[in-house]
Amino acid sequence: MAINTIGVLTSGGDAPGMNAAIRAVVRSAIASGMQVIGIRRGYNGLINGDTFELDARSVDGIQTRGGTMLYTARCMEFKTEAGVKKAADICRYMGIGGIVAIGGDGTFRGALDLSRSGICTVGIPATIDNDIACTRYSIGFDTACNTALESIDRLRDTMQSHERCSVVEVMGNKSGALAMYVGVASGATSILIPEKPVDLEKDVFERMRRGRIQHRNHHIVIVAEGVGHADDIAKAIHEATGVDTRVTVLGHVQRGGSPTARDRVAATRMGCRAVECLAAGLTNRVVCAHNDEIIDRDIEEALAMQPEFHEELYRVSQMTVL
Numbered sequence: 001m002a003i004n005t006i007g008v009l010t011s012g013g014d015a016p017g018m019n020a021a022i023r024a025v026v027r028s029a030i031a032s033g034m035q036v037i038g039i040r041r042g043y044n045g046l047i048n049g050d051t052f053e054l055d056a057r058s059v060d061g062i063q064t065r066g067g068t069m070l071y072t073a074r075c076m077e078f079k080t081e082a083g084v085k086k087a088a089d090i091c092r093y094m095g096i097g098g099i100v101a102i103g104g105d106g107t108f109r110g111a112l113d114l115s116r117s118g119i120c121t122v123g124i125p126a127t128i129d130n131d132i133a134c135t136r137y138s139i140g141f142d143t144a145c146n147t148a149l150e151s152i153d154r155l156r157d158t159m160q161s162h163e164r165c166s167v168v169e170v171m172g173n174k175s176g177a178l179a180m181y182v183g184v185a186s187g188a189t190s191i192l193i194p195e196k197p198v199d200l201e202k203d204v205f206e207r208m209r210r211g212r213i214q215h216r217n218h219h220i221v222i223v224a225e226g227v228g229h230a231d232d233i234a235k236a237i238h239e240a241t242g243v244d245t246r247v248t249v250l251g252h253v254q255r256g257g258s259p260t261a262r263d264r265v266a267a268t269r270m271g272c273r274a275v276e277c278l279a280a281g282l283t284n285r286v287v288c289a290h291n292d293e294i295i296d297r298d299i300e301e302a303l304a305m306q307p308e309f310h311e312e313l314y315r316v317s318q319m320t321v322l
Contacts, residue, residue, distance in 0.1 A: 003097035005098075006096065007098070008036060013072070013104070013128075015140025015141075016067075016263055017139035018068040019064075019069055026059045029278075037096055039070065042071075047077055049094075063264050063267075064258050064259075084114065087114060087119075108286055111299060112303070122286070123285070124287050125138040127140060131172070134297050134302035137266060139267045141178070142260045145185070152166075152168055156218065163244070165237055165244070166221070167248070168220060168221065168222050169224075171225055171252075175195075175307065176194055180193060180317055184317050188220045189208060190203050190207055192221070195309050204233075270287045285297065
């Protein structure tokens, strides 16, 4: 049966580029003759009927803005069977035949539940952590990397002036992808990630001592948030080396800001592919980046996949840090 109306929502943590994905969904759907309903505050908004119609004009220019114009929120009710049924009933009442859900693994699990309740669903990966196993790239990662890198470059200036060590904690949840990319790009002294055992003596102290022999008077240590407390690491560095050490936790600043060209283009391609899936009558799909192609996978298959660690980048990171 042809789908005449689709809904679009964002769920979980926000990521730069979500707005570009929303824009692509709306404009490609309208070009295919479909009506688009915006759903505010994720699945919470769907359950409570917090919706409005989106047209081409309403998404004009939003690709330049960070965050999400649809807002995002957690929804415990949607994790219950009754909550999912209520959401599906709202869809049927409003004539929404398909949902595009933009977010991470939790968002996709919600889409899977909706699909099992008879609503066509397609997920789009968006998280700065880039830790979604089914896709090699998720919307927001490039912008977050560039935001963190700009801050670290600024920190380097003051660390050099005072001959200090800066321990910089970046986001990433349980993934070290963001830390590795930022660490390589910034030329960090050390990069600590949760995927590899951390030996402070070998991975940090010894590198700093070798750096001082080579007349390097400042150091940057990048720590993924899944490794441990940056304050504890900084204290250990100072005790072992005597170097004045300061901590900077970049935090949620990494989620904000205007998305980069890469994130805007990736979001646009993924948004268009999601609409193509729904137009073809497909359901229970996740749009994924595979090499330079945009493909789609079954949600259950996608959720069962294990994250692939970037061994080559890790090897490069170990050879290029001081």
